[in-house]
Amino acid sequence: MEHCNVRIIEPLVIRLSLHTDFRPCELDILHKLPARIVEVMPRRDFVRLGERSTEVTIVETGLVGRFDQNRQGDRQVVALYLPGEMPDLHTVVVPRSRIALHAFTECRVIRVPHAALLDAANTHAAIAVALWRESALDAVRVSTWVLSIGRKEAISRLAHLLCEFACRTAGNGKPGTAMFDFPITQVDLGDLLGLSPVHVNRTLRSLRLANLVSHERSRVRILDWEELVKVADFDPSYLTAERLPPQSDTKIRAFA
């Protein structure tokens, strides 16, 4: 384990700073978090169901999926994680929770001990709130996913996934007719969408025949964003968090 490496932990600081303004002392605490880097081979489950986790994961490069599976072993991916995101952040406060992580591609991930993060949160309220916030944004994406899986048919679910992925990789620019890496096999797509691989294939074909997207070996090009959004019933507002009013040093407790 690398020791207090400012460089290693930087992606976490950047990520949290997207929605939270830290004071210097808090930044200092974050930078002093212990962290180690782990390289993960593609198509590997690097956190397995049933293992009790003691570290949190931050994706530095690659694509990670959090999944669960039923007794027969059918997988359901619950959420996807891009660089900067944290697939198992909630395990800091719910360490007993069932968790499994899969690397869709070769990945480099950062791992930070629960104990250290929890201590930072327990001593610095702003850090605790920032982590809660990050956790909540993840939960909001999962909730949106529930609607998609429960109440939309295959083509809509797939379109929604593509829309979400396009938005999340595009940064803040609108996706438009973007092209992006999509290193996910059709079997994986089935596990994401709750569909059989065969049906994923047919559904992809119908998106292609409708001239909404084209795709060739792990790259996707969006041909008709407007229509794709309509098919997906997609509203991107859930993906971004506005910046909260910063913690007031001069407290204005309007209700106290």
Added chain:
Amino acid sequence: MEHCNVRIIEPLVIRLSLHTDFRPCELDILHKLPARIVEVMPRRDFVRLGERSTEVTIVETGLVGRFDQNRQGDRQVVALYLPGEMPDLHTVVVPRSRIALHAFTECRVIRVPHAALLDAANTHAAIAVALWRESALDAVRVSTWVLSIGRKEAISRLAHLLCEFACRTAGNGKPGTAMFDFPITQVDLGDLLGLSPVHVNRTLRSLRLANLVSHERSRVRILDWEELVKVADFDPSYLTAERLPPQSDTKIRAFA
């Protein structure tokens, strides 16, 4: 709005104390939170999609569902909330998030302004961590739900819902052959499970014919818990959080 009413806010304190040990000063802050009580008629959407929420809800009595809906208006209930639970806690840190709440029964709910809770969290790390924790437990339930909807067929989903409901209402006692209130119509069940009402009816019938449960006007009796758990592929471990090691006054920062 009642003013700093210790009595009103008590359910929140009790709930958080289930998994967090507070210091007196933190308890004091919690007890001083502003709160008001709202009575909600049965079958009412008392928080609607699109409204920007400024208050958090704590269920005091009754049964609340958090839901979303697609363009055609089909509903999907994302999570159920029993007394003591908080359906929109995450909106404190993600106020822009899409949220709608439905009262399945007549309810009494407590409402606390975001600003006050956020301020308490920003000034008291233990409160922030406790709220994060409560939020994370909710997220874990939702994730489990994704597996159920995505990778299980109707009878298994329904059985899973019954198992979860039985466990959550039973407190810590094992449900066994319990009987409990289940004030949910078959249409509502469809919205919970992502099924049509007609199919809910047939699925209920097959559970009944298999002698796993019986039900008459909003009461359910579990006849064969073991078998129901098997059909549901149910593992209750995700429902409870163990108590975390308390915040150390004498800090032992093993990694710093």
Added chain:
DNA sequence: CGCAGGTTTGAGAGGAGTCAAGGGTTGTGG
């Protein structure tokens, strides 16, 4: 008594799963 809302059941349609076979690509080793 009659209405409203929930439940039950039937019949037919359709979306998605399963089984199975063939075709492409990539990478490795001879």
Added chain:
DNA sequence: CCACAACCCTTGACTCCTCTCAAACCTGCG
């Protein structure tokens, strides 16, 4: 440079789970 294996994608045929439409049937209530 070719052969082969592994993996993924594609397609067809058939089955099955779930949906929709529709009609009764309850039950509580005004």
